[in-house]
Amino acid sequence: MSQNPVKACLDRRDSLFHEYTFGEQERKTLDSDGHFVFPGLLTSIAQENLTRSLSYIHELSRTSKEGHEPNRFSAEYDIYLESLIAHPQMLKLARQVLGEDIRYDHCVSLNRPGGNRGIGWHSHGYSDDDPRLGFVRIFFYVNGFEPDDGGLKAVPGSHLYRDTRIHAQTDEDLQESWLAGRTHPETGDPLEIQTLSAPPGTVALMWTHAAHGVNPRKPDSDTRWCVVYAYRNPGRPSGARWITPEFERKSIPGAEGLMALY
Numbered sequence: 109m110s111q112n113p114v115k116a117c118l119d120r121r122d123s124l125f126h127e128y129t130f131g132e133q134e135r136k137t138l139d140s141d142g143h144f145v146f147p148g149l150l151t152s153i154a155q156e157n158l159t160r161s162l163s164y165i166h167e168l169s170r171t172s173k174e175g176h177e178p179n180r181f182s183a184e185y186d187i188y189l190e191s192l193i194a195h196p197q198m199l200k201l202a203r204q205v206l207g208e209d210i211r212y213d214h215c216v217s218l219n220r221p222g223g224n225r226g227i228g229w230h231s232h233g234y235s236d237d238d239p240r241l242g243f244v245r246i247f248f249y250v251n252g253f254e255p256d257d258g259g260l261k262a263v264p265g266s267h268l269y270r271d272t273r274i275h276a277q278t279d280e281d282l283q284e285s286w287l288a289g290r291t292h293p294e295t296g297d298p299l300e301i302q303t304l305s306a307p308p309g310t311v312a313l314m315w316t317h318a319a320h321g322v323n324p325r326k327p328d329s330d331t332r333w334c335v336v337y338a339y340r341n342p343g344r345p346s347g348a349r350w351i352t353p354e355f356e357r358k359s360i361p362g363a364e365g366l367m368a369l370y
């Protein structure tokens with residue numbers, strides 16, 4: 109096979125994910141649970157690049173820019189994070205989940221230093237009355253996490269309620285309120301909290317309506333480096349669409365047609 113060695117080298121350098129399977133079975137799990145975890149999916153070069161970019165965003169965030177915060181508009185502040193919006197492997201994964209017609213919605217860094225308090229239980233919304241329009245978060249847990257150390261947790265099946273108003277401070281609060289008496293609409297089993305763990309390089313998919321929260325980061329732990337890219341099927345307004353008009357107009361190779369609201 110005659111392959112251009114320079115191109116082969118660039119392809120290797122730019123590789124984002126290791127090989128993975130997202131077939132019918134994996135799809136079923138995502139649709140039934142509301143989330144799907146790929147342990148260690150990010151390549152080591154992607155982990156290096158992401159750590160550098162997210163450290164930079166973290167430094168920038170010390171001088172907060174009201175209304176255009178580096179953590180909330182992360183791809184607008186860093187060229188590598190920008191380049192991932194339309195990375196071929198990213199778009200392939202987003203389309204495996206959502207189908208062909210997709211839009212980019214946001215890129216938010218979720219760095220959590222030692223002592224970070226995590227975040228209470230919540231859900232997000234999009235097209236709440238029409239499940240044909242999907243909205244997926246693709247989390248990159250660059251250096252991973254332990255369940256009790258900045259760990260993501262979720263409630264399998266909760267997304268099927270498409271309830272945007274789930275709120276609770278603690279696991280016990282959630283169990284005594286929103287979870288009480290609720291069952292999985294497909295299996296009839298009582299809904300339960302699931303704590304996740306993630307080795308370095310883990311990627312997690314999550315449907316936007318899933319109930320989820322994050323445990324505090326231990327005081328002596330290093331910073332949990334994390335960024336989320338969100339994509340959706342167009343057709344409805346989107347509340348979390350954090351894109352400035354300038355960025356929407358910017359020419360990003362491969363991102364043509366991804367930036368518009370509808």
Ligand SMILES: O=C(O)CCC(=O)C(=O)O
Binds near residue numbers: 245320321322
């Ligand atoms: O920090 C995390 O792991 C998750 C944050 C979160 O709830 C979100 O981005 O929707």
Ligand SMILES: [Fe+2]
Binds near residue numbers: 320
């Ligand atoms: Fe969230």
